[in-house]
Amino acid sequence: MLSFLLISIDLRQHHLDAVRSVLMLLVYPLQLAVDSPIRVMHAVNEELSSRSQLQHDNGELREENRRLLQRQQRFAALEQENQRLRELLDTSYLVGEDVLVAHLMAVASRRAVHELTLDRGARHGVMVGQAILDANGILGQITEVGPLTSTALLITDPRHDVPVLVNRTGARGIVSGTDDDDLLDLNFVPNNADVQPGDLLVSSGLDDVFPAGYPVGTVATVTIDPAEAFSQIKVAPSAAVANVREVLVVRRHPQSDAMAEREAVSP
Numbered sequence: 001m002l003s004f005l006l007i008s009i010d011l012r013q014h015h016l017d018a019v020r021s022v023l024m025l026l027v028y029p030l031q032l033a034v035d036s037p038i039r040v041m042h043a044v045n046e047e048l049s050s051r052s053q054l055q056h057d058n059g060e061l062r063e064e065n066r067r068l069l070q071r072q073q074r075f076a077a078l079e080q081e082n083q084r085l086r087e088l089l090d091t092s093y094l095v096g097e098d099v100l101v102a103h104l105m106a107v108a109s110r111r112a113v114h115e116l117t118l119d120r121g122a123r124h125g126v127m128v129g130q131a132i133l134d135a136n137g138i139l140g141q142i143t144e145v146g147p148l149t150s151t152a153l154l155i156t157d158p159r160h161d162v163p164v165l166v167n168r169t170g171a172r173g174i175v176s177g178t179d180d181d182d183l184l185d186l187n188f189v190p191n192n193a194d195v196q197p198g199d200l201l202v203s204s205g206l207d208d209v210f211p212a213g214y215p216v217g218t219v220a221t222v223t224i225d226p227a228e229a230f231s232q233i234k235v236a237p238s239a240a241v242a243n244v245r246e247v248l249v250v251r252r253h254p255q256s257d258a259m260a261e262r263e264a265v266s267p
Contacts, residue, residue, distance in 0.1 A: 137238025
């Protein structure tokens with residue numbers, strides 16, 4: 001009855017507003033004390049949730065960054081491969097021969113043996129004796145042919161020889177491998193022949209293997225010993241022997257070889 005009486009008085013005449021304000025003021029510390037742990041828990045939960053979310057997002061970003069870096073490396077490799085293929089295609093256009101692009105499958109691991117295994121064989125028109133080139137010059141020649149693959153002997157192999165001309169003077173010689181990717185030997189050049197460092201050597205076509213006029217190398221050093229009949233000449237190969245990825249297999253045309261030979265020896 002007292003409660004109903006007080007409610008009626010407060011509802012009609014608002015005599016208890018001051019009392020209510022005092023009571024609310026007195027209760028506020030208790031409310032604050034009760035509410036503070038809840039606020040602290042919410043803040044901690046939000047902090048932990050934000051930290052966990054940040055760690056999760058950071059992990060995803062790192063993973064995405066790794067994927068992007070991997071993709072970038074792949075794109076860079078593809079770009080380099082496209083550049084090499086464009087250079088090969090430009091070379092095939094310049095030499096005017098029927099050519100076939102082949103990719104490297106394996107490199108001989110035996111010492112003093114410089115051989116490549118290519119992914120083109122008899123079914124693709126590859127034959128023994130065909131020359132192989134890169135974008136810069138002669139790499140070697142095909143020595144073995146299977147149905148789907150073939151083996152090529154590199155120009156740096158000691159068993160490999162190429163008849164050449166000094167492009168500037170027409171002096172003849174034979175370039176042989178030395179088991180060194182960086183240097184070849186130019187043999188059978190007389191001491192009185194006009195050969196100088198920097199001279200370009202091109203294939204002469206006299207061996208009936210390499211078409212005439214293909215770059216073979218550049219003279220690096222010339223050593224003349226009066227006691228010897230021939231000069232000791234070192235040659236830097238034109239082809240990037242140590243960085244082979246793709247090659248051109250040349251299908252020869254005898255008429256074009258003869259024409260190139262006449263142009264090479266003409267003054």
